Amino acid sequence: MDGIGFLFAGFAAFWLLLGGYVVTLGWRQVGLKRQMERLERELSRVGES
Amino acid sequence: MANEQTLTRPGSAGSGRNVGGTLDLGLADAGKAGGDRWSVVVNLLGVLSVVAVLAALYGALIWAPREAQMGDIQRIFYFHVPSAWVAMGPAFTMVFACCIAYLVKKDLRYDRIAAASAEIGVMFTTITLITGPIWARPIWGAYWTWDPRLTTTLVLWFIYVAYLMLRSATPSGHRRARLSAVFGIVGYVDVPIVFMSIRWWRTIHPDVLTGQDSGLDPSMRAVLFFALGAFTLLYAYLLAVRVRQDGLAMRVERLRHLLQQR
Amino acid sequence: MGFLAQAWAIAWKDIVGELRTREMVFSMLLFGFLVILIFNFGIEPGMTEINLVKPGVLWAAFAFAGILGLNRSFAAEKENDCLQGLLLCPVDRSVIYLGKLAGNFIFIAAMSLFVFFFFSILYNVNIAAALLPMLAIIALATLGFSAIGTLFSAVSVGIKTRDVILAILLFPVMVPVILAAAKSSGSVLDGRGLAAAGTWLGLLVVYDLVFLAISIMTFDYVVEE
Numbered sequence: 001m002d003g004i005g006f007l008f009a010g011f012a013a014f015w016l017l018l019g020g021y022v023v024t025l026g027w028r029q030v031g032l033k034r035q036m037e038r039l040e041r042e043l044s045r046v047g048e049s
Numbered sequence: 050m051a052n053e054q055t056l057t058r059p060g061s062a063g064s065g066r067n068v069g070g071t072l073d074l075g076l077a078d079a080g081k082a083g084g085d086r087w088s089v090v091v092n093l094l095g096v097l098s099v100v101a102v103l104a105a106l107y108g109a110l111i112w113a114p115r116e117a118q119m120g121d122i123q124r125i126f127y128f129h130v131p132s133a134w135v136a137m138g139p140a141f142t143m144v145f146a147c148c149i150a151y152l153v154k155k156d157l158r159y160d161r162i163a164a165a166s167a168e169i170g171v172m173f174t175t176i177t178l179i180t181g182p183i184w185a186r187p188i189w190g191a192y193w194t195w196d197p198r199l200t201t202t203l204v205l206w207f208i209y210v211a212y213l214m215l216r217s218a219t220p221s222g223h224r225r226a227r228l229s230a231v232f233g234i235v236g237y238v239d240v241p242i243v244f245m246s247i248r249w250w251r252t253i254h255p256d257v258l259t260g261q262d263s264g265l266d267p268s269m270r271a272v273l274f275f276a277l278g279a280f281t282l283l284y285a286y287l288l289a290v291r292v293r294q295d296g297l298a299m300r301v302e303r304l305r306h307l308l309q310q311r
Numbered sequence: 312m313g314f315l316a317q318a319w320a321i322a323w324k325d326i327v328g329e330l331r332t333r334e335m336v337f338s339m340l341l342f343g344f345l346v347i348l349i350f351n352f353g354i355e356p357g358m359t360e361i362n363l364v365k366p367g368v369l370w371a372a373f374a375f376a377g378i379l380g381l382n383r384s385f386a387a388e389k390e391n392d393c394l395q396g397l398l399l400c401p402v403d404r405s406v407i408y409l410g411k412l413a414g415n416f417i418f419i420a421a422m423s424l425f426v427f428f429f430f431s432i433l434y435n436v437n438i439a440a441a442l443l444p445m446l447a448i449i450a451l452a453t454l455g456f457s458a459i460g461t462l463f464s465a466v467s468v469g470i471k472t473r474d475v476i477l478a479i480l481l482f483p484v485m486v487p488v489i490l491a492a493a494k495s496s497g498s499v500l501d502g503r504g505l506a507a508a509g510t511w512l513g514l515l516v517v518y519d520l521v522f523l524a525i526s527i528m529t530f531d532y533v534v535e536e
Contacts, residue, residue, distance in 0.1 A: 010125035010183040011110075014132070014176055021172045025290060032297050039304040046311050152532055207483035214479055218470045228466050231529045232480060235459065238525060239484045246487040246514055250494065 091293070094286040101279035105131075108272040116269075125184045127272050131280040133177040133202060139284050140170030141209065141237060148233035151226055160226035163233060165291035167212050169284060174206045197248040204243050208236040221302075317402050321410025325384065326417060335383040336418070343376035343426035351433060361434070366496040369430050370489050373423050373452070378481065380419045381460040382474050384411060398534060408461060408530040415457040415464075423449045436500060444499040448508075451515040452492035455522060459484055462526040465533045491515045 109127035116123035147163035150156070181199050182192040193199075212232055219225040265273070329336060350368040354361075397407055427445060431438050460481055467477045492515065495508035505512070 004121060006183055006187045007122050007124055010122075010180050011106075011128065013179045013183060014128050017172065017176050017179065021169075021287075025287075025294065029294055029297075032294065032301055035301050036297065036304070039301065039308060042308055043304060046308065152529075204483055204486050211479045211483055215466070215470075215476060218472055218476055224469075227532050227535070231462070231533050232466060234529060235462070235484060235522070235525060238521065239487070242487045242514070242518060242521070246490045249510055249514070250490055 091289045098282040098286045105276040105279040113272045127276045129180040131276045132173045135280045135284045136170045136173035145237035148230035151230045161295045169287050171209050197251045200247050201244040317406045318409035322413035325414030339376050339379045339422050343372050344429050346372040366493040370493045377419045381464050404531040412461045420453045444505040448495045455488045455519045458523045458526050
């Protein structure tokens with residue numbers, strides 16, 4: 001690999017790692033939101049009964 | 050029990066709904082006192098940091114002059130150094146400060162900030178450890194040269210990964226906060242000692258070149274400092290987002306407990 | 312009962328208990344010997360650079376066997392709920408820490424000495440010249456290892472993956488100790504003597520002081536209920 005190849009690899013690694021972390025955060029957020037909604041619905045349902 | 054099933058089964062009724070643009074990182078996180086104002090600040094921070102990092106990318110790849118000896122490959126430096134700096138500077142120092150703050154004040158919020166900061170710090174450290182060798186290979190012919198700074202970064206990585214592993218092996222609460230606070234303090238104090246010991250070690254074996262801050266062109270220095278600022282902004286944004294997410298996770302836990310008691 | 316007397320009482324309880332059952336002592340020793348043996352098969356015994364490798368082999372063995380010693384210390388307490396009993400005593404928490412520290416230090420230092428003898432035989436070390444300097448290095452390194460090791464043992468007490476977690480927590484923090492100890496040992500085993508390793512010994516002393524202080528200060532927080 002020549003110099004440009006390594007340069008590309010370096011920046012690609014950066015964006016992959018940062019992007020991976022951001023995606024993990026986003027995925028976790030979506031999951032938590034869904035759980036929250038579901039739990040709130042259950043809570044109100046149980047509260048009515 | 051029917052309740053348990055609907056709670057734990059993914060993709061159950063209605064969960065496919067996308068509640069008003071929440072695919073953003075917690076945009077509609079209302080329900081906390083002052084939450085709206087804080088959300089605005091966080092989102093502004095997010096936009097700013099993304100713009101800044103992209104500008105730093107432009108600066109690194111295009112605006113900065115080509116380095117005479119190393120060529121274009123040197124441009125990784127503008128992302129490698131700030132990553133290392135953000136990890137060792139703001140991120141892990143914040144962990145240390147919050148560990149002490151927790152032990153003194155016993156407020157779990159400090160613990161949450163410490164954990165989030167450690168996670169982001171480990172991420173930036175990983176970036177440093179991967180971009181470093183990628184840069185080193187074409188320049189010095191080897192991925193790893195036991196250079197004191199990079200080696201200390203490697204030990205640092207192990208220390209803070211250990212911090213995260215300790216947390217994941219302990220149930221959440223004050224005990225976990227106490228234990229991680231103690232380890233966080235020991236780890237941080239250890240870092241300068243590790244650096245000194247590795248540097249002494251390497252000066253005995255002078256087969257390593259570390260001449261990377263030999264005379265920086267002023268425009269190069271400008272890009273570097275800009276990148277440092279951009280990365281610090283990014284760190285602040287990620288920290289805010291992560292802490293807020295942790296708060297949400299805590300509320301989910303609490304709701305789940307509430308429901309299980311009925 | 313004075314402060315130091317209390318701490319010694321705890322250490323003595325540890326030592327007597329261990330000597331009575333002899334459980335851990337022999338396994339630690341055997342393990343230390345085995346590590347030396349296994350390393351030996353990984354390297355060429357007659358190679359010219361053997362002097363470069365000897366300290367590393369020795370200190371790797373010490374580190375691995377030392378971890379076993381630490382694990383024994385608090386594990387035994389947990390099994391018999393002795394830790395609870397100890398915590399009920401109206402003593403300063405630092406007393407418990409110092410007592411456990413003393414117990415660990417004595418065990419690990421004694422074990423290291425035996426492992427060093429075994430090592431000396433296998434690697435033809437001039438024991439007469441090397442013994443006293445090595446004792447000093449072993450003492451300093453073991454103090455640092457035990458100081459943080461005792462603290463982290465208490466940290467990892469309630470955790471399921473206890474043994475592994477202790478190693479994960481301890482080894483990164485031990486890097487300066489292993490490095491300094493190996494370098495000093497290299498100097499001694501090469502015949503250059505302790506004087507040539509001045510900086511490394513200084514590092515060990517600084518490390519010991521700093522982390523002994525931090526451990527004493529933070530131990531309370533680790534064991535509080």
